[in-house]
Amino acid sequence: MGRLQGKTVFITGASAGIGEASARQFAEEGCNLIITARRLEKLEGLKKKLQEGHPNIYIHAVQLDVQKVDQINKVVAELPDAVKDVDVLLNNAGMVIGVDHLVDVEEAVVDQMLSTNIKGLVFLTKALVPRMKERGTGHIINIGSVAGKQAYAGGSIYCATKFAVDAITKALAIELVDTPIRVSQICPGLVNTEFSTVRFRGDKEKADNVYKGIQPLVADDIAELIVFTAGRPAHVNIADMLVFPVNQADSKTVYRRSE
Ligand SMILES: NC(=O)c1ccc[n+]([C@@H]2O[C@H](COP(=O)([O-])OP(=O)(O)OC[C@H]3O[C@@H](n4cnc5c(N)ncnc54)[C@H](OP(=O)(O)O)[C@@H]3O)[C@@H](O)[C@H]2O)c1
Structure with missing residues (x-):
């Protein structure tokens, strides 16, 4: 039996991309799942598919x-009894809109990025950590980004939110250092998901250009690392992981082959 068998995992942003891939891979490990996002129909479709392949796990x-x-x-x-004790919280929901320079950024877009990428992560963590402390077990895994390590033009607000995730992860780890609760961060580079389509407000051509001439990461590459992080023995904490496709070296240094 694997270490994750029977654990309960709470995932934000499970309707697409890295969150959805993580739900699939945690299900493979025999975990019970709380899958959340704004698009309920996507979650219900995912639940149905996962439940068919894994009839013995509980999915909310x-x-x-x-x-x-x-x-x-x-x-x-209102978590059902079967999943009210969360072992792993995957703070994955996140987004960026636009590539505007700071002087052109709209207030609504700033508010949406700050409240999704920072406030959501903070308040969900705040809601779950007290019970983790009571139970003497728990793991918070935050999805940061290379954008939280290195700023770039056209990414001021998104980078600020991911620098905040980096700071929050580190501060929380210090605050919980005298507990068995683990705090980890995984920071991807370019991953081909709906992320860029959202960034370019639905313009698929612009989104596809982001990945032109390189082999980007896919959601399952990151999900594999998330599950690996969660599955270490209880005394091992992977604090921070920065992950690129092979031809990416930092936020903006990418080697592209001409097609
Ligand atoms: N893709 C990349 O290149 C990349 C690189 C570094 C870091 N990341 C980070 O990885 C995480 C996952 O992104 P992804 O690449 O998997 O993108 P994605 O395919 O666009 O998925 C984003 C997920 O977040 C959810 N979400 C967005 N706003 C939300 C809100 N207000 N409340 C709840 N859920 C919300 C979306 O679901 P709904 O729309 O249904 O709510 C969706 O499930 C994000 O934190 C992102 O910043 C991505």
Whole structure:
């Protein structure tokens, strides 16, 4: 039996990309799942598929917009008994809109990035850590980014949110150092998901150009590392992981082959 068998994993942003791939891979390990996002129909489709392949795990699919603190608290308060004790929280929901320079950034877009990428992660963590402390077990895994290590033009606000994830991860690890709760961060480079389509407001051609001439990471590459991080023995904490496709060296240094 693997170390993750029977553990309960709470995933934000499970309707697509890295979150969805993580749900699939945690299910393979025999974990019970709380899958959340704004698009409930996607979650229900994922639940159905996973439940067919894994009839013995418990899956709770619930709509959650992490920008809304009252929704976070309600979802946590109303967790079914089977999954009310969360072992792993994967703070994955996140997004970027646009590549505008700071002087052109719209207020609504700033608010959405700050409240999704920072506030959501903070308040969900806040809602779950007290019970983890009571139970003497728990693992918070935050999805940061290379954008949280190195700023770039056209990414001021997104980079700021991911620098915040980096700071929050480190501060929380210090605050919880005298507990068995682990705090980890995984920071991907270019991963081919819906992320760029969201960034370019649905313009698929612009989104595809981001990955032109390179072999980007795929969601399953990151999910594998998330599951690996969660599956280490209880005394081992992977604090921080920076992961690139092979032809990426930092936020903007990418070697592209001409096609
Ligand atoms: N792809 C990359 O190149 C890359 C690189 C570094 C870091 N990351 C980070 O990886 C994480 C996952 O991104 P991804 O690449 O998997 O992108 P994705 O395919 O666009 O998935 C993003 C997920 O976040 C959810 N989400 C967005 N806003 C939300 C909100 N307000 N409340 C709840 N859920 C919300 C989306 O679900 P709904 O729309 O259904 O709510 C979706 O499930 C993000 O934190 C991102 O910043 C991505």
